[in-house]
Amino acid sequence: MTNLINALINDEAGFIISAELVLVSTIAVLGMIVGLSEVALNVNNELEDVGSAIGAMNQTYCVKGVKGHQGSASGTEFRDNIDHCDNTCDVQGFDGRGEYSE
Secondary structure, three states: OHHHHHHHHHOOOOHHHHHHHHHHHHHHHHHHHHHHHHHHHHHHHHHHHHHHHHHOOOOOEEEOOEEEOOEEEOOEEEOOOOOOOOOOOOOOEEOOOOOEEO
């Protein structure tokens, strides 16, 4: 039993490979975190663009009335007022200090 414990204590095979794997996996995880944060930022920017495009659509319509030969149909009209959040800067990010980030 003592020989087995001494053999395990003195066994250094794979030590360099383990250190390399820890270093490579740490760099890979840090790279994925940075990459995913950039993806999340760009997805939010694109969704804000989509929301701004939908908010900027002209939703008014008007159908004129028709009249002729003993018949008529009245027209209809709809006007869209400006909404509170119809601008291009709805989503604003904050940095760690609580200030606006550009």
